[in-house]
Amino acid sequence: MTITTLETSSLYSKVRCLAWLTTFSLFLMLLVPTVVSAQGQGCSYLQNERFMHLGGEFLLPVMSTTAVSGDTAVVGAPGSSTFGLATVMVFKRENGAWSKIQDLIDAQADICHSTSCPDNGLGISVAIEGDTILVGTMSGYAVVYSRPSPGVDFVQEEELYPPFPSSQISGFGVSVALHGNHLQGVRAVVGALTNTNENGGGGSVFSFVRDSNGQWSDEAVITHTNVGPIARGPITPGDLWGSSLALGSNRLLVGAPGRGNSGDVSIHTVTGGAWDDGEYLSDVASTPQGNGNFGTSVSMDGSSALIDGNIYVTDGSGNWNLQKKLKNAICTDGLLLLGRGDIDGDRALVAGVNDSGTHKVYEFTRDGTEWTRKSDLTNSLGGFTDQSVDLHNYFFGYVAVMGGIALDGANAVIGDIGLWDPSTNDFGGVCIYDLDTPVFKSIFKRGDANGDGVIGIADAIRMLDETFGQTERNCADASDANDDGTNNIADVIFTLTYLFSNGEAPPAPGTSEAGEDPTPDDLGCEQ
Known part of the structure; x- marks a missing residue:
């Protein structure tokens, strides 16, 4: 009719x-x-050309540390001395597709793309800012790479060492951060877990600067000696002060996840090359108490910081305030953080597991002062399968100490060491999302x-x-x-x-619990 x-x-x-x-x-x-769940074509999976063989033993994660700047991503695979797998890879997006363009070589240690090469832990930490890459090692130094323009390869530019004998420093390179550009100069900071020159023998952060002529020099040794009330006592190696870093134009965040029974973050500012003693975030803002490990993951962009799933903002006077606990927007019991996250502008990514035990990376966006959970990023196997669902879900976006999540604009780079190729028994990969144009399952x-x-x-x-x-x-x-x-x-x-009229109930996912559409169609929540 x-x-x-x-x-x-x-x-x-x-x-x-x-x-x-x-x-x-x-x-x-x-x-x-x-809330939508990013799947499938929303993620570009990039597998390592030389995976770690399982061999019945899991030692260190492959493709565990990540950084991204524009259309260039850096992925570190520190590997293990048993397999000699340390390598750092550079990926670039061209015409909408990501591909590996270069392996970074450490000339001093002769690290190369071969299982016969020695392993110095190259890639234990990575950072990129424009045309400069900073890579930490487990051998007491960090390596700087640069390129004169985006169209050419990165070349090794400098090796950075602490201004103390190696016998007095350990863990130098466990964390790194960069800020600046070629024209105005670049600042690099490198964390160390112990420094026997300091009271208590705890960690330190070493600052280096490069001038517009490309010359690197020591700037300062940033310590914890005078941070916070004296009653706290000296920081010890167990406090892990310096294990995570976030660097802005004149501000530095230093994580100390082992400090006390809660962990903490110290805040430092620099004026004319001189860094202040800083203050603890717990002294000036609300921080978690008694949960431990606060400061495992720190990131900063402008006046906003993401610390273990908590958004902090600072005003023009340097006062810090807790703006949002993102984990409370995920599940009733709060998000069990896996220690990773990143923030860029009004977007943040946080890795975690919800009440049902599902491990994901959660995307949040900010409108004014309000944060909203926008999407749940989950693994897409790209033709590979998991060794087990639990293994893959557990490692998606997770690294025990180092960073596995990086965000710049719409580009999200997430390490996924649970990706497994059953034909070779190899595993490890990285997932890169374009968050502005994902393919969603509702x-x-x-x-x-x-x-x-x-x-x-x-x-x-x-x-x-x-x-x-x-x-x-x-x-x-x-x-x-x-x-x-x-x-x-x-x-x-x-x-x-x-x-x-007691009619048929709506089909899956049903009306009681939200879920994905099991029926293939052209519908979604983005139309």
């Missing part, structure tokens, strides 16, 4: 009027943003058209308004109540029958 425009309008008006009279109060509910409740988490008459009203163009569609998958792959009046009728 053909329905004329007049008849269609009349039918719409009658049904909508009836629905409004029935549920006026429900229709006034606020809409809740839909996380939704079937029939929950308005996104308030409850299936009711308000959803039928929403579907009706969407069908007749009275409002934009909130989530096409959710509005596809009968799961036929289309959005039309049949979804409204299906919903009303379910609600008032």
Whole structure:
């Protein structure tokens, strides 16, 4: 039967009027943003050309440390001395596709792309800023690479050493950070876990600067001696002061996850090349207490910092305030952080496991001062399979000490050491997302058209308004109540029958728990 425009309008008006009279109060509910799960083509998987063989023994992660700047990503695979696998790889995006363009070579140790090469732990930490790369080693120094322009290879420029005998320093290179550019100069900071020159023998941070002529020089040794109340006592190696770093134009964050029973972060500023003694974040802002390991992961962009899933902001006077605990937006018991995250502008990534035990990397975005969970990044195997689901899910975005998550703009680089190739028994890889143009699988409740988490008459009203163009569609998958792959009046009728005539319940993922659509179709929550 053909329905004329007049008849269609009349039918719409009658049904909508009836629905409004029935549920006026429900229709006034606020809409809740839909969370989506990035999958499939949203991630570009890049496998190492030389994987670590399992051989019945797992020693150190492959492709564990990551950094990204624009369309260039750096991935460190420190490997182990048993296999001699240390290497650092550079990836570049061209015409929308990522590919490896270079292996970085450490001339001094003669690290090369061969299993016969010695291993100095090259890649234990990595950082990139524009055309400069800084790589930490487990051998007491860090290596600087640079390129004159984006179209050429990186070349080794300098090796940075602490201004003390190696016998007095250990763990130099466990963490690195960069800030600046070729024209205005570059500052590099390198963390060390112990320094016997300092009271307590705990860690130190060493600052180096490169002038516009390309000359590197020591700037300062940043210590913890005078940080915080004297009653805290000296920092010891167990405090892990300096194991994580974040560097801005004139500010440095230093993580001390082993400090006390909670961990802490110290904040330092530099003026004219002189670094101050700093202060502990716990002395000036709210920090977690009694949970341990606070400061495992620190990152900073401008006046915002991400520390273990907590967003801190500073005002023009240098006062710090806790803006948001992102983990509280993930699950009822709070996110069990795996110690990794990064922030860039109004976007943040945090790795963790939710109440159901699923390991993911969570994307959050900020509007004003409000943070919203936007998407859940999950692994995409890219033709490979897992050794086990638990192994792959456990390691996605996770590294025990070093950083496995990097963010710059829309580019997210996530280490995934659980990726396994059964044909060779090799594993390790890195996942790179373009967060602005991902391919999504929706996380939704079937029939929950308005996104308030409850299936009711308000959803039928929403579907009706969407069908007749009275409002934009909130989530096409959710509005596809009968799961036929289309959005039309049949979804409204299906919903009303379910609600008032004991009709069939909406198909999977159902109405009680949000989930992905098991039925292939062209719908999603981005249309």
